[in-house]
Amino acid sequence: MSDPFFDTPARLVAEQVAGDNAPALSVSELSSALKRMVEGEFGHVRLRGEISGWKRAASGHAYLALKDADAVIDGVIWRGAASAIPFAPQDGLEVIVTGKLTIYPGRSKYQIVIERMELAGEGALMALFEKLKAKLAGEGLFDRARKQPLPYMPRVIGVVTSPTGAVIRDILHRLADRFPSHVLVWPVKVQGDGAAQEVANAIRGFDALAEGGAVPRPDLLIVARGGGSIEDLWAFNEEVVVRAVADCRIPVISAVGHETDTSLCDYAADLRAPTPTAAAEIAVPVLADVRHTIATLAHRTERCVRRYHERAGERLAALVRVLPRRDALLGPQRQKMDDLGGRLDRALERRVTVARGVLDRSAGALRPAMLDQKLSAARQRLEGIGRHLDLVHPNRPLEKGYAWVEARGTSKVIGTAEAARGAGAVTLHFIDGAVDARVERPGAKSYDAPKPEQPSLL
Structure with missing residues (x-):
């Protein structure tokens, strides 16, 4: 049977075909x-x-x-x-x-x-686990070189876990039994929506605490959760948690699940503990063992000191035996001292004898006649010097009527007429006193100058 719609030839413009009651759809x-x-x-x-x-x-x-x-x-x-x-x-x-x-x-x-x-089942979850593990391992987040050593005796321990589960009770109980410590708990969800982000935020929060702040900075972190299926533990396989653990500057112990459970957090942590209780045992030593170790070391130290003292005494005794006696050491020095003492006595006696001879010779030159002769000669020399001084005394010419002239008001002696005329006012010194005078230049008239009674030196 033919279909009029398909049997009709195509036209340039679409037309309604007989028998077609369906309009064209957009x-x-x-x-x-x-x-x-x-x-x-x-x-x-x-x-x-x-x-x-x-x-x-x-x-x-x-x-x-x-x-x-x-x-x-x-x-x-x-x-x-x-x-x-x-x-x-x-x-x-x-x-x-x-x-x-x-x-x-x-x-x-x-x-x-x-x-x-x-x-789609645990197989798919494991495939995702392996794929993420390979990715993070390729970035070096699990390398052994990144691992930090754990402190031997941490003062403050930070714990990231649920605050209501048996895990935190087990950790606190084991720490109290072994080595009572200061514990800070950062409560988080360990399963379900948002658990991974809470765990990562807690780890980064502990790492951000400053030294000496109001909240003490932990020396060690424990990230813990009890056992469960891979789905229950999946929050600790999330990339955000693994990166937070790998980047943490505080050493981290991962204690997620039981001994047979493995999470990516375990690979990134500095140490994996098979259980949360084991993490507490790893975190601190046993206080009794520490005390025993200290006591043992103290005893060993005391024995070492005592033994060292004994050996030193033995060495000293051995040295004393080989050392020479005191008399043997001091005998030659004593003999030398006696010899020098005898030589000193003889030298002093000789020195006294020589000094006595010098004194005797000097005493012979000090006889009374010799002293009188020397004193007479000295007196004559002294008298001659006195006579000479008397002859050269400045006042000697003044006794003969002479005078010496100096510029008035000064001690400058005038020896020429030209100098006297230049000075003008002069003082004449005679044997019995001084007289002031005024010297006029040639041609000058003076009405009150007295006539001299005797010739002047000028």
């Missing part, structure tokens, strides 16, 4: 119809598949594809649902998602709007 109308049909038919579905092309947009929404061996479907996770995912999604993880199927008209694609995402 693309939007068709997409909307398909969207309503898909959403009404399927509603909520659960899908299992492998994540591919995981991408988180700046808006906080996430986009991905879920695939298996034969098919692929796009998915979108709105920001609120994306922030509630309890692990870090990444390509290659097998997950089970719950959401609503819909069609995105802008691309003519069907997709799933994911409301919840879970790992």
Whole structure:
């Protein structure tokens, strides 16, 4: 039977075909119809598949594809649902998602709007564990060179754990039994949403405490949690916790789970303890053992000192035996002193004898006749000197009528007429006194100058 719609040749302009009672649909109308049909038919579905092309947009929404061996479907996770995912999604993880199927008209694609995402069993969780472990190990976060030595006797111990569980009680009890210490507890959630961020914040908070502050800075940290499944312990496998432990400047003991449990926190910590109780045992020594060690060391020190003293006494006694006696050491010096003493006595006697001879010779020259002769000669020389002094005395010429002239008011002696005329006022010194006079230059008239009674030296 032929179909008039398909049998009619194509025309330049579309026309209504006889027998076709369906109007032409727009693309939007068709997409909307398909969207309503898909959403009404399927509603909520659960899908299992492998994540591919995981991408988180700046808006906080996430986009991905879920695939298996034969098919692929796009998915979108709105920001609120994306922030509630309890692990870090990444390509290659097998997950089970719950959401609503819909069609995105802008691309003519069907997709799933994911409301919840879970790992597809412990196998997928272990795969995520190994993948994250390889990534962090490649960055060197687990290297042995990063490990810090634990303090032997920490003054303050910080504990990051739940404040209500048996773990904190076990740790405090064991510390009190072994070595009572100052313990600071930073309470955190150890399981469920937000637990990883709380643990990381606690570790960084302890590390940020300053020395000497109001809250003492711990010398050692213990990150602890009781046993459980890998899902229960997953907060300690989160990257934020592992990086906080690796970056911590305070030595960290990881005590997460039981001895058979292993977390990435264990690899990043400076030391792993099989249990929280064992962490407390590792953190501090036994007080009784410390006291015993101190007592033993004190006893050994005392024995060493005593033995050293004994050996020193033995060496001293041995040296005393080989040393010469006192008389043997001092005998030659004593003999030399006696010899020098005898020589000194003889030298003094000789010196006295020589001095006596010199004195005798000097005494012979001091006889009375010799002294009188020397005194007479000295007296004659003295009298001759006196006569000579009398002859050269300045007043001797004045006794003969002479006078000496000096400028008036000075002690300058005038010896020439020209000097006298230059001085003008002069003083004449005679044997019996001095007379002031005035010397006139030639040609000058003077009415009150007296006539001299006797010739002047001028």
